[in-house]
Amino acid sequence: GESVGLHLPTLSVQEGDNSIINCAYSNSASDYFIWYKQESGKGPQFIIDIRSNMDKRQGQRVTVLLNKTVKHLSLQIAATQPGDSAVYFCAEKARGYNQGGKLIFGQGTELSVKP
Amino acid sequence: DVKVTQSSRYLVKRTGEKVFLECVQDMDHENMFWYRQDPGLGLRLIYFSYDVKMKEKGDIPEGYSVSREKKERFSLILESASTNQTSMYLCATRVFTGGSYEQYFGPGTRLTVT
Numbered sequence: 001g002e003s004v005g006l007h008l009p010t011l012s013v014q015e016g017d018n019s020i021i022n023c024a025y026s027n028s029a030s031d032y033f034i035w036y037k038q039e040s041g042k043g044p045q046f047i048i049d050i051r052s053n054m055d056k057r058q059g060q061r062v063t064v065l066l067n068k069t070v071k072h073l074s075l076q077i078a079a080t081q082p083g084d085s086a087v088y089f090c091a092e093k094a095r096g097y098n099q100g101g102k103l104i105f106g107q108g109t110e111l112s113v114k115p
Numbered sequence: 116d117v118k119v120t121q122s123s124r125y126l127v128k129r130t131g132e133k134v135f136l137e138c139v140q141d142m143d144h145e146n147m148f149w150y151r152q153d154p155g156l157g158l159r160l161i162y163f164s165y166d167v168k169m170k171e172k173g174d175i176p177e178g179y180s181v182s183r184e185k186k187e188r189f190s191l192i193l194e195s196a197s198t199n200q201t202s203m204y205l206c207a208t209r210v211f212t213g214g215s216y217e218q219y220f221g222p223g224t225r226l227t228v229t
Contacts, residue, residue: 102163
C-alpha cells in the first residue's frame with residue numbers, strides 16, 4: 001500500500017536560519033501532496049500543497065519542492081521564527097476509486113526554533 | 116472561515132464504557148473524517164463519510180463505529196472503550212476548491228481510558 005515517511009522526527013534550527021523538512025513517499029503514481037503544521041494543543045493547519053505536474057510551489061516564507069524521480073518532498077521555511085515551532089506533517093492524496101479525498105499522513109517532524 | 120468543533124477537549128472514561136465523540140462543521144461540506152494521533156505514528160484514518168448516512172472504513176476501524184445523521188455532524192463511537200484507545204482524536208472536514216484537497220481540522224479530543 002501507499003506510505004509516507006519523514007526523514008527526521010526532530011529538527012532544531014536557529015532563529016533566522018532557513019529550515020528544511022523532508023518527506024519521502026512510496027507511490028510513484030501519487031499526484032497531490034500537502035503540508036500541515038500542528039502547534040501544541042491545536043489541530044493541524046494547512047500550509048501549502050503541490051500537484052505532481054509541478055516541481056516547486058511558493059507561499060509566504062514557505063516553498064515546497066517535489067522530486068518525482070526519487071519520490072521526495074521537502075518543505076523549506078525561510079527566516080525561521082519562534083512561531084514556526086510546531087510539528088510538520090506531509091501527506092499525499094490516496095489513489096484509487098472511492099477514496100473521498102483521503103489523505104495519507106507521515107509521522108511528523110517536530111521543529112524547534114532556538115532564539 | 117471554516118469552523119470545525121469537537122465536543123470535548125479532554126475526556127476520561129473507564130474500560131468498557133461506550134464513548135461518543137462529536138464533531139460539528141459549519142460549512143456544508145460533504146466529506147468528514149475521524150483520525151487518531153499517536154506519538155511516532157502520525158495521523159491514522161479511522162472512518163470517513165462522503166455524505167449523510169454514508170460511511171467508509173479507514174485504515175484502523177476496529178473497535179470504532181460512526182454515525183452521520185445530519186450533514187454537519189459526524190460522530191465517532193467507541194462501543195466498549197479499551198486502554199489502547201487512549202489517544203488524541205481529530206475530526207476533519209474536506210473542502211474541494213480549485214483542485215485542493217485540503218482538510219480542515221478541529222482542535223482534537225484527548226481521550227484517556229483507564
